[in-house]
Amino acid sequence: MTIIISGRIRRGDLDLQLDLELPPGLTAIVGPNGAGKTTILRLIAGLEALDEGTLTINERVFDGPSTGVFVPAEERQLAMVFQDHRLLPHLNALDNVAYPRRRRGEDRSTARDHAAAALHSVGADALAALRPHSLSGGQSQRVAIARAVAADPTVLLLDEPLASVDPEGRPLLRKLFRSSPAIYTVWVTHDSHDADLADCLVSVSAGEIRQTEQT
């Protein structure tokens, strides 16, 4: 049981040679801006495709350009918290969080019940009826986290998920990520406290990628 990314991707100035084997549990990805941390998440998500090599999750190939295999994002059973949150502007917070469950065919009221529970788990109960445009940066990030958690994903991808959350709110969310039921949680962060929580640490800099197991 691992996520294996072994291959290469070039996008503009970025040229990433990847050879990663992420174990179940929490993986932190650290490194300077522009080094390719987000690109690794987007590769796992299926929003980018490898130019060469393969990406496998639990022995199943999700992306293998040489064999023509590419599983699209919507079939990967994962969830992602984007750096810029990307809440749907026409839905209130509750329906934003319910959205992934609705797409899986769950009926509206069950999906909303799960969404309400997820909002509660991130301390955002009070925001349920609000539209994204009336949320502050930190509030909208909490709702985005709730949406990802509510999806019950196999792989939870987090792109600097605490960047706009106030310092007092962070411990609750760190605990949430640490105890996430997702098999894999991959967390891009700039904070060394976050990285200390991880089972596996990936550091990306200047095209060089190092992976270390932590105890």
Add this chain to the structure above:
Amino acid sequence: MRPPTRHAPTPLLIPACIGLLIVAVPIIGLLQRAPWSSLVVQLTNPAVVDAIGVSLIVSIVSATLCLLLGLPLAWALARIELRGGRLIRAAVMLPMVLPPVVGGTALLFALGRRGLVGQWLDRWFGITLPFTTAGAILAATFVALPFFVTTVEAALRQNGTDLEEAAAVSGARPLVAFLTVTVPASRESIVAGLALAWARALGEFGATVTFAGNLAGRTRTLPLQTFLALESDPEAALAISVLLLTISLGVLVALRGRWLVR
């Protein structure tokens, strides 16, 4: 607005005022000559009522076609990278700059009884478009579609694919993402494009008269009725002009105000 510490140069202000007058004087002239006291009588005259009916059917069906065909077209232009993309975009926009009478002529030779496509429509399905209400709808759609497509395409480009990606990782297939995210997130531009297309369809004259003719109750829309009345009954022409002006102003106010666009 003029910055308070600097004077606007007179050489700019004079032509600016003349330009404004060119737009304003005809409108004022129309309103000054309008038969206000007999407006209701003029507009309930059976010929005018017929034309209002034809115009409503033609413009509403045409706007609906713009929505159903133009929305996927705008999406394709905004999202699909094609080698000939610029050429296709130019072709879609062409009716905006093409003289409408040329559009009507083109429609006639393409879809007329002897036309490229028209002869097969006639032979296989018994469908004849010229000089029918369907033909008038087609002519109106030809000129109105680019207004809808360019408005919506610009919005789709500006919104980008960020939300569609969020929908995809949430498990939405592309068509589902289009319907549940792309469309609702661009709804203000869609409504604005629809209003523009409807107004353009309502005002269509040249392509309609060329392709669909001027048949009372079938293809004689309000602009055609106005042109006809100008010869025999200027009062009626003025009354219909006031009606069309009011509708156009209404669309403009709705677009500029916050009714249609955020």
